[in-house]
Amino acid sequence: MVEEKRILYEHLDVPEIHTFDVFRQHDGYACFEKAVADYQPDDIAKMVMDSGLKGRGGAGFSTGLKWSFVPKDIKPCYLCCNADESEPGTFSNRYVLEKNPHLLIEGILICCYAMGIETTYVYIRGEFTLGKKRLDAAIKAAYANGYLGKNIRGTGLNVDIYTHPGAGAYICGEETGLIESLEGKRGQPRNKPPFPAVEGVFRKPTVVQNVETLCNLPFIVGNGVEWYTKMGPTYGDARFDPPKPDPNTGTKLYCISGDVNKPGVYELELGLTCAELIEVAGGLRGEQVKAVIPGGSSAPILTHYELDTRLDFTSLTLAKSMLGSGGIIVMNETRNIVDCLLNIMKFYAHESCGQCTPCRWGTPWVRDIVQRIADGNGRKSTITRPKFGIAENGRWGDTGETEDIYEDLDLLESVANNIANVDTMTWNTICVFGIAVSWPAVSYMRKFRPEFEATIREGKLTTLSVEEATVPPEENYAYQQRIVPRELE
Amino acid sequence: MSEELIQIQNTFRFTEENQREFDALIGHYPVKEAAMLPTLHLAQKQAGYVSPAVMTYVAALLEVPLMKVKDVVTFYPMFFEEPVGEYVIRVCHTLPCALRDCKGVLAHLKAKLGTDVASETDLGKGTTPDGKFTLMKVECLASCDVAPVIMVNDDLYKNLTPEKVDEILDNL
Numbered sequence: 001m002v003e004e005k006r007i008l009y010e011h012l013d014v015p016e017i018h019t020f021d022v023f024r025q026h027d028g029y030a031c032f033e034k035a036v037a038d039y040q041p042d043d044i045a046k047m048v049m050d051s052g053l054k055g056r057g058g059a060g061f062s063t064g065l066k067w068s069f070v071p072k073d074i075k076p077c078y079l080c081c082n083a084d085e086s087e088p089g090t091f092s093n094r095y096v097l098e099k100n101p102h103l104l105i106e107g108i109l110i111c112c113y114a115m116g117i118e119t120t121y122v123y124i125r126g127e128f129t130l131g132k133k134r135l136d137a138a139i140k141a142a143y144a145n146g147y148l149g150k151n152i153r154g155t156g157l158n159v160d161i162y163t164h165p166g167a168g169a170y171i172c173g174e175e176t177g178l179i180e181s182l183e184g185k186r187g188q189p190r191n192k193p194p195f196p197a198v199e200g201v202f203r204k205p206t207v208v209q210n211v212e213t214l215c216n217l218p219f220i221v222g223n224g225v226e227w228y229t230k231m232g233p234t235y236g237d238a239r240f241d242p243p244k245p246d247p248n249t250g251t252k253l254y255c256i257s258g259d260v261n262k263p264g265v266y267e268l269e270l271g272l273t274c275a276e277l278i279e280v281a282g283g284l285r286g287e288q289v290k291a292v293i294p295g296g297s298s299a300p301i302l303t304h305y306e307l308d309t310r311l312d313f314t315s316l317t318l319a320k321s322m323l324g325s326g327g328i329i330v331m332n333e334t335r336n337i338v339d340c341l342l343n344i345m346k347f348y349a350h351e352s353c354g355q356c357t358p359c360r361w362g363t364p365w366v367r368d369i370v371q372r373i374a375d376g377n378g379r380k381s382t383i384t385r386p387k388f389g390i391a392e393n394g395r396w397g398d399t400g401e402t403e404d405i406y407e408d409l410d411l412l413e414s415v416a417n418n419i420a421n422v423d424t425m426t427w428n429t430i431c432v433f434g435i436a437v438s439w440p441a442v443s444y445m446r447k448f449r450p451e452f453e454a455t456i457r458e459g460k461l462t463t464l465s466v467e468e469a470t471v472p473p474e475e476n477y478a479y480q481q482r483i484v485p486r487e488l489e
Numbered sequence: 490m491s492e493e494l495i496q497i498q499n500t501f502r503f504t505e506e507n508q509r510e511f512d513a514l515i516g517h518y519p520v521k522e523a524a525m526l527p528t529l530h531l532a533q534k535q536a537g538y539v540s541p542a543v544m545t546y547v548a549a550l551l552e553v554p555l556m557k558v559k560d561v562v563t564f565y566p567m568f569f570e571e572p573v574g575e576y577v578i579r580v581c582h583t584l585p586c587a588l589r590d591c592k593g594v595l596a597h598l599k600a601k602l603g604t605d606v607a608s609e610t611d612l613g614k615g616t617t618p619d620g621k622f623t624l625m626k627v628e629c630l631a632s633c634d635v636a637p638v639i640m641v642n643d644d645l646y647k648n649l650t651p652e653k654v655d656e657i658l659d660n661l
């Protein structure tokens with residue numbers, strides 16, 4: 001079985017680690033001190049680039065690369081720490097905030113030193129009352145001990161950290177929504193470009209980084225790039241010759257919930273398979289895996305045929321899904337996929353910020369279609385149509401058979417794809433919330449089509465066995481197009 | 490400012506302690522408007538909900554038009570425009586909690602409190618007649634490993650069953 005590899009979470013369960021003294025006793029702030037003593041800011045930025053660290057908040061964008069976009073000559077520059085954690089199925093940041101807030105402060109200090117930043121805002125979810133209390137107390141203690149404020153520990157460095165509470169809107173996790181919200185407005189995402197790195201909060205260059213991403217920094221600096229890159233696979237991007245290194249380095253705080261025996265956060269090296277993770281989490285609660293959501297509710301679903309997919313950024317992207325926030329939700333054989341999709345679509349219909357018509361109208365529309373199907377009123381045509389496929393002569397064409405027309409399933413796909421097209425990966429919206437809606441809608445429907453059809457035919461929620469409910473690999477669009485990346489030698 | 494507005498403003502004012510907190514807050518940002526969310530949280534904590542008087546007061550403090558405050562208050566689900574119960578009970582109903590029977594918890598709460606679930610436009614619907622509780626559904630509270638969960642005011646309760654719910658309510 002794959003072993004847990006606790007790095008960010010190493011001291012998480014040490015009693016009172018949220019206090020300054022106990023954190024110091026466990027080598028707290030030593031990595032920051034090392035950074036300032038041994039390296040120039042540019043060295044740190046280079047180390048982060050070389051470490052291959054990818055953002056843990058959802059997009060998986062290279063942190064070093066993001067930092068390189070920040071113009072050096074425009075000041076002030078801000079750091080916004082994204083602690084809005086609202087993606088369903090994700091709960092790793094919460095534990096950092098509640099149990100080890102000084103680690104986040106240390107990460108922030110290193111980022112500020114590398115980027116010449118003096119002001120950081122931690123945008124923290126409104127519901128995280130304990131987390132905010134602990135972080136506020138930690139910030140206060142850090143000020144009292146000279147690790148924040150003016151001329152930190154005699155280094156000439158000035159850093160202030162302020163916490164900023166959200167107020168229950170999911171969309172404020174999107175980086176430009178977060179920035180708008182921080183400015184005291186509705187949290188509606190901005191058009192990009194300009195990207196926040198160039199023009200962010202208060203129209204100044206802004207680095208937006210997830211809590212977990214920042215918590216990786218002390219360990220990269222403390223233990224070195226070589227140590228860090230040994231963890232997790234580095235693939236070769238085959239579109240280049242010779243294959244370009246594509247790092248998926250480090251550990252990930254995998255959050256696993258749903259039908260497993262021991263749900264929780266498990267820190268593991270990136271790149272284990274979905275089946276292995278379920279094993280680590282105490283195994284399945286139930287008889288058989290029906291489906292797994294690999295990266296928060298926005299991610300396309302995986303069927304039981306796809307459990308060998310490795311849970312890292314590259315592998316999941318090439319399997320037409322995503323690692324996203326690392327929130328893995330497992331569903332067993334008793335679950336109805338139509339019902340699960342309905343739950344998720346209610347979430348998105350509630351959380352659309354309402355700026356773009358495709359999203360504002362399309363998302364509730366998708367929800368209503370799924371609701372109708374789940375209620376047993378899904379629409380199926382009384383006529384049939386010719387079935388296209390591989391014909392007798394071996395060519396694509398009319399098979400001579402007919403098929404039923406499930407109007408609501410066609411409509412569902414059409415509406416979803418008009419918000420954001422999952423095949424071409426183009427979206428008609430301002431932010432990628434649009435994709436987060438159509439990805440689950442289309443993938444659940446295409447991969448578990450028999451269950452949707454049965455529910456419409458029977459006129460009531462109908463749960464099929466895992467085999468019956470799942471489209472076989474030969475007909476699964478994602479499985480057919482999936483590429484399994486190869487590790488570099 | 491019209492007589493009427495001054496009147497409204499006189500009905501809400503930060504306590505001295507909150508005023509101090511606000512003074513500290515405002516120093517965190519290069520523009521006053523940015524203190525909107527923390528200021529509204531502070532005001533709501535004091536007043537119980539964001540009444541028109543509160544909005545007017547906050548608008549004056551932050552030197553923005555009243556409409557901008559209203560705009561923000563209506564956007565964010567955590568701000569209440571109507572009075573709510575002494576205890577606000579938030580029941581998470583997103584997928585991971587749904588997989589662990591949050592429906593049972595919600596049904597139990599509804600029966601026990603004898604109230605419906607509040608909607609964003611009608612909080613009164615979820616408030617008990619004695620004004621003690623307001624029951625509402627919320628989206629994922631980032632605690633799916635201990636699902637199903639509820640929040641009662643600022644406190645999170647985990648791994649709930651109907652029995653545990655009874656215990657929590659009895660101890661309030």
Ligand SMILES: Cc1cc2nc3c(=O)[nH]c(=O)nc-3n(C[C@H](O)[C@H](O)[C@H](O)COP(=O)(O)O)c2cc1C
Nearest residue numbers: 055056057058082084085086173174175209210213
């Ligand atoms: C709809 C939506 C919601 C998001 N929610 C979060 C969130 O709750 N927390 C988070 O860290 N990132 C979230 N993101 C990703 C952020 O936009 C951004 O990519 C991230 O904070 C960047 O930090 P990173 O590079 O360290 O991951 C969300 C993105 C979208 C489109």
Ligand code: SF4
Nearest residue numbers: 353355356359429431
């Ligand atoms: S896609 Fe949806 S959430 Fe994103 S900006 Fe448009 S309306 Fe808002």
Ligand code: FES
Nearest residue numbers: 581586630632633
């Ligand atoms: S779904 Fe309830 S806490 Fe995440």
